[in-house]
Amino acid sequence: MNGLPTAPTDEVRPRVAVSSCLIGELVRFNGGHSRDRFLSGELDPYVDWVPICPEMEIGLGAPRESLHLERSPEGPRLVATKSRTDHTARMTALAAERARTLDVDGYVFKAKSPSCGIHGVPIYAGEMAADRRNRGLFAARIMDAHPLLPVEDEGRLHDPLLRETFVERIFAHARLRAFLESDWGPRELIEFHTRHKMQLLAHDPVAYNTAGRAVALAGVLTRRELATRYGHAFRTAFSHKASIGRNVNALQHCAGMIADSLDPARRADLDKVITSYQEGRVALSVPTALLLHDARGEGKEYVRDQTYFAPYPEELRLRNHVPA
Numbered sequence: 001m002n003g004l005p006t007a008p009t010d011e012v013r014p015r016v017a018v019s020s021c022l023i024g025e026l027v028r029f030n031g032g033h034s035r036d037r038f039l040s041g042e043l044d045p046y047v048d049w050v051p052i053c054p055e056m057e058i059g060l061g062a063p064r065e066s067l068h069l070e071r072s073p074e075g076p077r078l079v080a081t082k083s084r085t086d087h088t089a090r091m092t093a094l095a096a097e098r099a100r101t102l103d104v105d106g107y108v109f110k111a112k113s114p115s116c117g118i119h120g121v122p123i124y125a126g127e128m129a130a131d132r133r134n135r136g137l138f139a140a141r142i143m144d145a146h147p148l149l150p151v152e153d154e155g156r157l158h159d160p161l162l163r164e165t166f167v168e169r170i171f172a173h174a175r176l177r178a179f180l181e182s183d184w185g186p187r188e189l190i191e192f193h194t195r196h197k198m199q200l201l202a203h204d205p206v207a208y209n210t211a212g213r214a215v216a217l218a219g220v221l222t223r224r225e226l227a228t229r230y231g232h233a234f235r236t237a238f239s240h241k242a243s244i245g246r247n248v249n250a251l252q253h254c255a256g257m258i259a260d261s262l263d264p265a266r267r268a269d270l271d272k273v274i275t276s277y278q279e280g281r282v283a284l285s286v287p288t289a290l291l292l293h294d295a296r297g298e299g300k301e302y303v304r305d306q307t308y309f310a311p312y313p314e315e316l317r318l319r320n321h322v323p324a
Contacts, residue, residue, distance in 0.1 A: 013048050014174035017102065019110035020051040022154050027053040031063035036154040038163070039108060046313050047170070050104055054115045054138040058090040069114045069123040069137065071130055076123050078114060078137045088137065091115060095141035102146060105177060106170035109139050111155035118143065118153050148235040149173075160321035161241075169238045171312040172199070176234055180227050186218035189230065198308035200237045202250040207237035244323050248278045254291050254303045261298040270294065277323070285319040 020027045023044075024035040056062065065083060069076040077088045109116040117136040122129035135143065143151055150169035157163045179192050193215045200208040211233035218226060242250075251274050259267055273290050276282045288309055295303035312318065 012171065012174045012178055013046065014105040014170040015050055015103070015177075016047045016170055017050040017052055017104045017107040019108065019113070019116050019154075020053040020056070021110055022108060023049055023051060025051060025053065027056050027062045029055070029062065029064050029066050034110060034154070036108075036157075038157060039154060042316060043167070046316070052098065054091060054094055054098075058087060058094055060087070067114050069121060069134060071123050071125045076134065076137060091137050092141065095138045098138075099142050099145035102142065102149075104149070105173035106150035106152075106166065107142065108157070108166075109136070109151065109153045111153035113139075115139070116153075118151060148232075148239050150238070160318070161323070164318040164321070165241050167316060167318055168242075168311045172196075172238050172307075173235065175307070176231060180231060185223075186226075189215055189218055189226065193230070194302070195305055196234070196307050198250045198254060198306045199311060200234070201253065202242040202246045202308060204237040204240040205246070205249075207233050207240070211237065244278060244280075247284060248274060250308060251277070251287050251291065254295070254306070254308070257303050258291075258295055258298055258300045261300065262294060266294065280323050283320050283322050285317075288319065 018039065019034075021032075021034040022036045023040045024033050026033050028034060055064065055067070065080045065085075067078055067087065068081055070079045071077075077086055078091050079086050079088075109118050111117055112121060113136050114121055115136045115138040117134075118139050119135060120132055121134040121136050122132045123134045124130060134140075139151075143149070150166055150173060152162065152166045157166060175192075175196075179188070182188070184192070193211060197208070200211060211230055214221075214226065214230040214233055217229075221229065255267075255270050255274065259270075262270070270287075270290060273282065273287045277284060277287045292304065292309045294300075
């Protein structure tokens with residue numbers, strides 16, 4: 001078995017760490033939750049959640065005293081706002097242990113949390129917020145230890161482009177994980193890479209080339225070396241957003257592969273819809289749907305089987321926004 005399902009997203013379920021409150025667990029400082037409708041609703045059927053609440057894990061309970069970050073010469077301190085209890089050491093130790101054992105395809109953190117925020121967390125000097133550009137103490141350690149891990153907070157996931165980018169990344173990471181956990185060899189790696197070529201190209205042409213060079217060494221490197229080198233290039237590619245220009249490049253590559261099989265009118269239609277996407281008049285779902293239709297109709301398996309056309313379950317409908 002090569003670890004890659006028949007269709008790009010069949011049976012591939014990303015493992016996603018999540019701040020427990022975002023999927024409805026009663027772990028907030030006030031004893032409540034912050035259930036997010038997208039995470040616990042639309043995305044829930046397609047992922048396996050790994051709930052984490054660092055405050056609960058260091059024994060603070062719920063409800064509990066509120067916390068904030070305070071400035072100190074040694075760096076941010078995680079301090080209880082009323083009792084002044086310093087929880088920095090326990091939270092730092094937990095983050096180090098979690099970072100060491102974390103095995104997930106992505107992480108959704110609670111926005112603005114002094115433990116879990118990934119941006120815009122205030123740090124206090126006395127009673128005044130001195131700086132609002134920080135990360136939470138726990139989240140910062142996780143992100144530093146796993147720089148290529150897809151990470152977002154629930155607030156940013158309300159943005160259609162950021163939501164699509166994150167979901168695409170976690171499914172790509174999940175497919176790579178499933179593949180590397182399988183009984184694969186050079187032939188299977190070539191097949192895996194071939195199906196991801198256009199998706200990689202749309203994200204990062206440099207990393208796309210690096211991944212291709214790794215595949216070319218399939219008969220030279222050891223299996224472990226090959227997995228490390230290819231895996232890093234693959235994850236690096238997906239750490240860059242697929243811009244409109246790079247999507248157009250991938251679309252034109254695919255169009256070129258089927259153009260000879262199309263009559264002039266159908267080629268013109270394909271060119272027109274790609275241009276419409278490039279000019280911000282239609283969503284990406286329009287040219288990809290037409291390309292996939294033509295590839296299927298003309299029996300162009302190379303194009304048809306690209307993960308670029310099915311990066312995640314189509315029921316999520318994440319490519320339907322028109323680019324700004």
